[in-house]
Amino acid sequence: MALIRLEDIGLAFAGKDIFKDFNLTLQAGQRLALLGASGVGKSTLLRLIAGLVPPQSGRIYSRVKQIGFVFQDARLLPWLTVYQNLQLVLQAKGMPEGVRAEKISYALAGVKLEASQSLYPHQLSGGMAQRVSLARAFIIEPDLLLLDEPFSALDVKLKQDLGRLLVDYLDRSQAGVVYVSHSPHEVLPLTDTCLVLQPARMEKTFNNNQTEAILAYLKDEGLGPGLVGN
Amino acid sequence: MSLQLRLWYLAGMVSLLAGWHLTAITMGEMVLATPLHTLAAFCQMALQREFWEHLLISAVRLFYALSIATVVGLLLGLIAGRIAAVKMFLEPLRWLLMSIPPVIVVLLAMLWLGMGTAMVVFITTCLLMPAVYVNTQKGVESIDHKWIELAQAYRFSIWQKVTAIYLPAISPSLAAALVLVCCNGVRILVLAEVLGTHNGLGYQVANARSAFNSAELYAWVLMSLLIVAWLEFFLLGPVQKAMNRWQTWR
Ligand SMILES: Nc1ncnc2c1ncn2[C@@H]1O[C@H](COP(=O)(O)OP(=O)(O)OP(=O)(O)O)[C@@H](O)[C@H]1O
Ligand SMILES: [Mg+2]
Numbered sequence: 001m002a003l004i005r006l007e008d009i010g011l012a013f014a015g016k017d018i019f020k021d022f023n024l025t026l027q028a029g030q031r032l033a034l035l036g037a038s039g040v041g042k043s044t045l046l047r048l049i050a051g052l053v054p055p056q057s058g059r060i061y062s063r064v065k066q067i068g069f070v071f072q073d074a075r076l077l078p079w080l081t082v083y084q085n086l087q088l089v090l091q092a093k094g095m096p097e098g099v100r101a102e103k104i105s106y107a108l109a110g111v112k113l114e115a116s117q118s119l120y121p122h123q124l125s126g127g128m129a130q131r132v133s134l135a136r137a138f139i140i141e142p143d144l145l146l147l148d149e150p151f152s153a154l155d156v157k158l159k160q161d162l163g164r165l166l167v168d169y170l171d172r173s174q175a176g177v178v179y180v181s182h183s184p185h186e187v188l189p190l191t192d193t194c195l196v197l198q199p200a201r202m203e204k205t206f207n208n209n210q211t212e213a214i215l216a217y218l219k220d221e222g223l224g225p226g227l228v229g230n
Numbered sequence: 231m232s233l234q235l236r237l238w239y240l241a242g243m244v245s246l247l248a249g250w251h252l253t254a255i256t257m258g259e260m261v262l263a264t265p266l267h268t269l270a271a272f273c274q275m276a277l278q279r280e281f282w283e284h285l286l287i288s289a290v291r292l293f294y295a296l297s298i299a300t301v302v303g304l305l306l307g308l309i310a311g312r313i314a315a316v317k318m319f320l321e322p323l324r325w326l327l328m329s330i331p332p333v334i335v336v337l338l339a340m341l342w343l344g345m346g347t348a349m350v351v352f353i354t355t356c357l358l359m360p361a362v363y364v365n366t367q368k369g370v371e372s373i374d375h376k377w378i379e380l381a382q383a384y385r386f387s388i389w390q391k392v393t394a395i396y397l398p399a400i401s402p403s404l405a406a407a408l409v410l411v412c413c414n415g416v417r418i419l420v421l422a423e424v425l426g427t428h429n430g431l432g433y434q435v436a437n438a439r440s441a442f443n444s445a446e447l448y449a450w451v452l453m454s455l456l457i458v459a460w461l462e463f464f465l466l467g468p469v470q471k472a473m474n475r476w477q478t479w480r
Contacts, residue, residue, distance in 0.1 A: 047379075050382070050383050051382070052379050052382050052383060067383055067384075069380075069383040069384070071376070071379075071380075073376070075376060075377075075380055077377070077380075077394060077395070077398075079398040080394065088384075088386070088390060088394055089384045091387075091390065092384050092385050092386045092387060092390055093385075136384075140384070146383075
């Protein structure tokens with residue numbers, strides 16, 4: 001059963017088409033890797049899916065009840081502590097007060113930040129902040145998890161650490177996933193489908209992610225490991 | 231603040247008092263009482279029950295005006311900051327209220343509402359509200375869009391958006407607005423009371439003036455200054471401290 005379906009989506013910024021008659025279906029529990037050159041519209045597609053921008057034409061059918069969104073920046077509210085940042089999304093979900101504290105300490109333990117719950121975001125390192133951001137997305141038990149280059153600002157070692165946390169979570173979760181990344185090696189092992197966005201409606205979909213085939217395609221298209229492209 | 235800067239402040243204060251004293255001696259006490267005589271009159275007045283009664287009346291009026299202006303200005307500013315149509319709709323009224331000379335509002339309000347508390351509160355509220363409104367609206371308008379996105383993605387309620395995003399984000403401009411509102415509030419209140427009431431601080435100013443009681447007149451002026459100082463110290467101090475705590479991240 002489709003979790004979300006985008007039908008004939010059109011969206012232009014300043015007269016420049018980003019999407020034109022674009023179609024995408026995501027099944028419940030499906031995990032989609034989203035690759036493509038910078039500026040091709042990956043973040044915009046996540047925004048469309050999350051309902052943050054309405055399409056200018058076409059329709060979006062959605063059964064999504066709860067979205068977890070991990071932005072490229074950690075995007076924690078600077079005037080709230082780590083604990084309060086997590087509490088806020090639980091409140092928004094209507095979670096009763098009694099169970100919140102337990103959920104939060106469980107989620108923080110999951111990202112190894114039990115000791116940091118009363119710190120403010122400016123007291124966290126980049127990696128810690130992004131871990132809180134992951135915890136915030138996990139804690140509400142989303143049925144659709146949107147990841148927009150969640151680790152791109154971090155160094156290799158942190159990337160691996162956080163990648164492991166994400167793997168752990170995905171192992172236990174049934175959530176559908178759309179994962180934007182600049183690194184096929186980071187994202188392909190965690191996903192089952194891959195969509196390579198290209199300008200001018202040339203996007204290409206791969207089922208059962210075969211890393212070799214996808215890498216070969218990316219190479220042919222001039223989209224190197226960093227997906228710099230044309 | 232360094233000791234040196236404090237000394238400059240003190241020097242300014244002393245100069246002001248000295249200037250006052252010299253002017254009073256030159257012009258004669260009928261026109262301007264000396265600081266000492268003003269202080270004496272002030273102490274004498276403060277011993278009378280009547281003084282406190284008039285003060286209380288003014289304080290209540292000020293409280294109503296500040297509360298209504300802050301709450302309504304804040305609410306309208308929050309809405310107008312998010313909805314451009316509301317902003318444009320309110321724009322002519324905002325312009326009118328910020329441009330019209332206060333004394334004209336007093337004269338008109340006296341025609342409509344007669345003399346007394348309702349008129350004073352009405353005028354003070356009308357003239358204070360735009361400052362709160364404009365600062366709130368501009369603050370909300372300039373909130374980074376990424377926070378709006380966060381709130382949408384995680385489906386924050388309106389209450390959550392207001393308390394967890396809008397208010398903390400606009401707290402700097404809001405603090406500025408509150409300073410303005412408190413200081414201007416007393417000034418407008420006294421103006422309205424001088425012209426159109428039978429009680430309160432402003433009425434006593436007018437009274438002392440028509441009785442040629444110079445010391446008492448300046449004692450009341452001193453009182454109005456003390457109210458502003460009191461507001462700045464006890465109300466704005468803690469508010470700004472709280473807001474600064476929010477802003478430690480900057
Ligand atoms: N709000 C907006 N207003 C105008 N143009 C926009 C807006 N958002 C995105 N764009 C444009 O749409 C295009 C796609 O942007 P998007 O952020 O989706 O790219 P991306 O694929 O995520 O790139 P990157 O890999 O660099 O993050 C860009 O050309 C960008 O300039
Ligand atoms: Mg992007």
